[in-house]
Amino acid sequence: MISAAVVAAAIGFVPNVAQASDQPADRTGSVAAKIDSAKAAAAGSAVFHSPAERTVRKATNAPADAGKNGKTADAPQAAGAVKDNPGLAVDLLASGTTAHGISLASRISTSVESSIRVEINWGDGRTETSHTTNAKLLKADHKFAELGTHKVTVTLTDLDNNVTATNSVEVQAYGSKFTPHGPTRLLDTRAGTGAAAGPVTPYGTTRVKIGGNSGIPAGATAVALNLTVTNARSGGHVTAYPSGTEQPDTSNVNFVAGQTVPNMTIVPVGADGYVEFVNRSYGDVDLIADVTGYFTRTNASGYTSLDPARIVDSREGLGTSRGQVNGQSTFPVQIAGQAGVPSWGVTAVALNVTVTNPKSAGHLTLFPSGQQAPSTSNVNFTSGQTIANSVIVPVGSDGRINVRNGGWDPADVIVDVVGYYSPDSKAAYLPVTPTRLYDSRKWSVVPGQDYSYLPLADGKPWVTGYVLNATVTNTQGDGHLTVAPDTNTWAQYIGGTQIRPTPPNSSNLNWTKGATVPNLVQASTGKTGVIDLWNRSWEPTDMVVDMFGLYEY
Numbered sequence: 001m002i003s004a005a006v007v008a009a010a011i012g013f014v015p016n017v018a019q020a021s022d023q024p025a026d027r028t029g030s031v032a033a034k035i036d037s038a039k040a041a042a043a044g045s046a047v048f049h050s051p052a053e054r055t056v057r058k059a060t061n062a063p064a065d066a067g068k069n070g071k072t073a074d075a076p077q078a079a080g081a082v083k084d085n086p087g088l089a090v091d092l093l094a095s096g097t098t099a100h101g102i103s104l105a106s107r108i109s110t111s112v113e114s115s116i117r118v119e120i121n122w123g124d125g126r127t128e129t130s131h132t133t134n135a136k137l138l139k140a141d142h143k144f145a146e147l148g149t150h151k152v153t154v155t156l157t158d159l160d161n162n163v164t165a166t167n168s169v170e171v172q173a174y175g176s177k178f179t180p181h182g183p184t185r186l187l188d189t190r191a192g193t194g195a196a197a198g199p200v201t202p203y204g205t206t207r208v209k210i211g212g213n214s215g216i217p218a219g220a221t222a223v224a225l226n227l228t229v230t231n232a233r234s235g236g237h238v239t240a241y242p243s244g245t246e247q248p249d250t251s252n253v254n255f256v257a258g259q260t261v262p263n264m265t266i267v268p269v270g271a272d273g274y275v276e277f278v279n280r281s282y283g284d285v286d287l288i289a290d291v292t293g294y295f296t297r298t299n300a301s302g303y304t305s306l307d308p309a310r311i312v313d314s315r316e317g318l319g320t321s322r323g324q325v326n327g328q329s330t331f332p333v334q335i336a337g338q339a340g341v342p343s344w345g346v347t348a349v350a351l352n353v354t355v356t357n358p359k360s361a362g363h364l365t366l367f368p369s370g371q372q373a374p375s376t377s378n379v380n381f382t383s384g385q386t387i388a389n390s391v392i393v394p395v396g397s398d399g400r401i402n403v404r405n406g407g408w409d410p411a412d413v414i415v416d417v418v419g420y421y422s423p424d425s426k427a428a429y430l431p432v433t434p435t436r437l438y439d440s441r442k443w444s445v446v447p448g449q450d451y452s453y454l455p456l457a458d459g460k461p462w463v464t465g466y467v468l469n470a471t472v473t474n475t476q477g478d479g480h481l482t483v484a485p486d487t488n489t490w491a492q493y494i495g496g497t498q499i500r501p502t503p504p505n506s507s508n509l510n511w512t513k514g515a516t517v518p519n520l521v522q523a524s525t526g527k528t529g530v531i532d533l534w535n536r537s538w539e540p541t542d543m544v545v546d547m548f549g550l551y552e553y
Helices: 004-008 025-044 490-495
Strands: 047-050 056-059 089-096 101-109 116-121 127-132 136-143 149-158 163-172 177-188 205-209 222-230 236-242 253-255 261-268 274-281 286-296 302-313 329-334 348-356 362-368 379-381 387-394 400-405 412-422 428-439 450-454 463-473 479-485 509-511 517-524 531-535 542-552
Touching: 025 428, 025 542, 047 163, 089 149, 089 163, 101 116, 101 149, 127 136, 177 205, 177 222, 177 302, 177 362, 177 387, 177 428, 222 236, 222 253, 222 274, 222 387, 236 261, 253 261, 253 517, 261 379, 261 387, 261 428, 261 463, 261 542, 274 286, 286 387, 302 329, 302 428, 302 463, 302 479, 302 517, 302 542, 348 362, 348 379, 348 517, 362 387, 379 387, 387 517, 400 412, 412 517, 428 450, 463 479, 463 509, 463 531, 479 517, 509 517, 531 542
Parallel strands: 261 517
Antiparallel strands: 047 089, 056 163, 089 101, 101 136, 116 127, 116 149, 149 163, 177 286, 205 274, 222 261, 222 286, 236 253, 236 274, 302 412, 329 400, 348 387, 348 412, 362 379, 362 400, 387 509, 428 542, 450 531, 463 517, 463 542, 479 509, 479 531
């Protein structure tokens, strides 16, 4: 029998008998439908309109038959001498479609049947031209290479009546890019930081200001927070969501009485700049929230997803000296140039950090090199516990980060890299309303050493990653979860021709028998758009997956 510590840290073999757990087509199909619905709602909330009344009409310098049958232009008309086709105008309505894209509806009106050239100037150096002879609704999609505001101009040229009609609308795609923020505590209900002092009551809420706080701009669209529950009086979970919206049917941190549990969250920011938290338990809880970065609709750092790769394992001497990390000590980790991360230009790194075999309770803090350790935490643990947490860490100018064991006694530390942020990374983040994608309790438990597959981005190569919250519950033995891209396509699963994939040597969350454990997962879609959730335990478990956003270029 393999030991719990070995299973928890993803060391040990997985038998070849593993097969994908049974997944009805209607269930997996509903996943794609939920993603499309959440994405459409998020992107489509960006709507821009310039009515036809704003159209500017002018006379052209060419006679009506200029350019036809070899004729050339004669003397220009007097400025403003627009006598024919007085109804030539265009109404512009644009809406977001993707993190970088918009759809433009140009409603063209004309008083007479005429030869009309339609030119769309997208405001990014690109144009496209079409023609019509009558009133028409012309639809066009466009993807901007860079985020930000673009002035889109549509010009109608009536070639028969020497008239132009021009209208413009300023548009902005809904995607956001990341700016690292030095780890900073924004909320601590124990101390009255960011909210009134005192625990959050059963099924009560608290809120924290994000936009305009601690150097975060007022226009921030989403925020990366390390959310910690402590002093829990009973079991339950906490849900984070943007203020001004309905409480979603999702969870971010699950806990039992007396437990201190952290979890990384990337949560949309409400229109008023706040994020809210609801305590879904029958007892009081204290909440702590530390910011590590934020997203804005600017050309900051995009995201590049990577296949999970282990870069630190103190048990093996990988990435640091062999042996447990002493209490109250710090060690550096080289990020730049490791495991697919480029050697320069990286502003932050997305990691999954695991503590195992700690000799006493404590916490880990990750922070950029060249700085003092902040008074924040990323992973909280008790004696003998194996626990993981997702972490986004700014990278120092030398390409390194630091890991500090804030406990008084030694512990083993494992670090897996899952992606990075840089100005050269193309994918922007599209936050969505928290949406439950998958709940095995409604279908069938995932057997031990088996996996469940989800076609998150089938046929959508521009989608490179998802921000998910994965939770295991009804765990019947110790184990860990590994989330990774699948080498099979969705078509292969439909046709029954899939080949058993091999899970990577990494872990996203760890559990003991009977525990309910969540963790944020920044999941790469790989080459096929299908991701796997591996139950790396010897016993069955249930899995729940909630989506909070996606990365696309």
